[in-house]
Amino acid sequence: MTYPASSERTQDSAGLKVPPQAPEMERALLGALLSDSEAFPRVSHLVESASFYRPNHRTIFKAIEALDLQRDPIDLITLTDELRRQGKLEEIGGPAFLGELAAEVPTSANVEHYARVVHEKALLRNVIALSADAATAAGDPTARADEVFEKVQKDLVDLIGRRRGRRAVTASQVMHETFQHIEHMREREGHVQGLASGFARLDDFTTGFNPGELIIVAARPSMGKTALAMNIAVGAAGESGTPIAIFSLEMDVRQLVLRMLAGEAHISLQRVRTGRMTREEYGRLSLAAGRLADLNLFFDDQPGLDISVLRARARQLWLEQKIGMIVIDYLQLITPPKIVDNQQQWIAYVSASLKNLAKELRIPIICLSQLSRAPEARGGDRRPMLSDLRDSGAIEQDADVVMFVYRPEYYKDLFKGKKDPKYQIGNREYPVEGLAEIIVAKNRNGPTGSIPLTFIKEYTMFASLESDDVPAVASAGSSDESPAAFDDSPF
Secondary structure (H helix, E strand, O other): OOOOOHHHHHHHHHHHOOOOOOHHHHHHHHHHHOOOOOOOOOOOOOOHHHHHOHHHHHHHHHHHHHHHHOOOOOOHHHHHHHHOOOOOOOOOHHHHHHHHHHOOOOOOHHHHHHHHHHHHHHHHHHHHHHHHHHHHHHHHOOOHHHHHHHHHHHHHHHHHHHHHHHHHHOOHHHHHHHHHHHHHHHOOOOOOOOEEOOOHHHHHHHHOOOOOEEEEEEEOOOOOHHHHHHHHHHHHHHHHHOOOOEEEEOOOHHHHHHHHHHHHHHHHHHHHHHHHOOHHHHHHHHHHHHHHHHEEEEEEEOOEEEEHHHHHHHHHHHHOOOOOOOEEEEEHHHHHOOOOOOOHHHHHHHHHHHHHHHHHHOEEEEEEEOOOHHHHHOOOOOOOOHHHEEEOOHHHHHEEEEEEEOOHHHHHHHHHOOOOOOEEOOEEEEEOOOOOEEEEEEEOOOOEEEEEEEEHHHEEEEOOOOOOOOOOOOOOOOOOOOOOOOOOOOO
């Protein structure tokens, strides 16, 4: 969106006689820039010519920008010559007006304060312009509400980005900040940089899930990729209190929460689904429900979301709930846009859109993905590889991290006739039963490799092999206490 610099459009569209402005601060800012040729770099990240309300102030600042671009000194003489060269000296009030500006502010001590005030007033005018644009778009007879919503949200997020005043930094600043970060990490004894997954060895590979990253978790059906994603979401929300949005395009939210409850309470999912629980199990379920209810998790289970609608809803949650991570289950269920002709173009478009959304909101996005049937056709141990990503190599290109979920016990023919079969991950062998291998096949900012986990089918949960908290699985009939019906609810 291009924000208007002129006051007339703002006045007409919003019905305001005096749009937000600070002409005195604009004059003070320009005078401070003329008093100190080194002041411009201190404010160039905050203001641009469109930040100024008065047209002659905008013209003067454009000339100052031109001087800086040419690496010429910025002072009264050079600015006068530049405006004369552009044929705009008399338009802004002539040399006398520039002299007045320079005389009003003999020091640049407060130049950043002046710039911040000018910047804030410009942002307020931009908000008015954004609202006017939204009203115009909504009034179009051919307008679609979802498209208008998405445009308004995107423009608002962009405006928030302007509010933060991003700018490039020098090598010296980067080195200083980097070493501060290293010292901070040393003090924390290697704790993760981003959001923790709840699995220490996985976090060692990824340093947690970091802002702007697109993380793909892929697997063949029934390998447990949804369970892993939910374990990560619960772990991240519990560890840091970060609000997390979960878009479940495949599974009803109640089914999803039942799985999460079973894992959190360490009760067989079948017993939770049927309600055939002992009093002790029901008590554990109640406590688990309380713990999960306290987490900042936000669920959206509308099927067949269009990518534009998904982006709009994600931005809404980011604005309203300050979400710090998004989980999407799964990529191939996102409805394709009309602008693509085939499956590969569709997946490439969706993949690029999700990566751009992660960068725009500065949060990690975990997106699940199906794999092609290539592992089965390949034979052998049928471990997945990057070329197995279904429909498009663009997924591999856009993703910062690609992880595969692989459970060797799923392929029973590999261990047929073997007593107590083992499977090797790295330099160690593990019993096949319940073993899961998380294969980090791509890691843009770190190593690749494999992490062994335990998958507990009864609870639909993953756990670290080294953890003392791996729950023992009790059979459905292991308790002497009969299942009972209860009038109270864990919710």
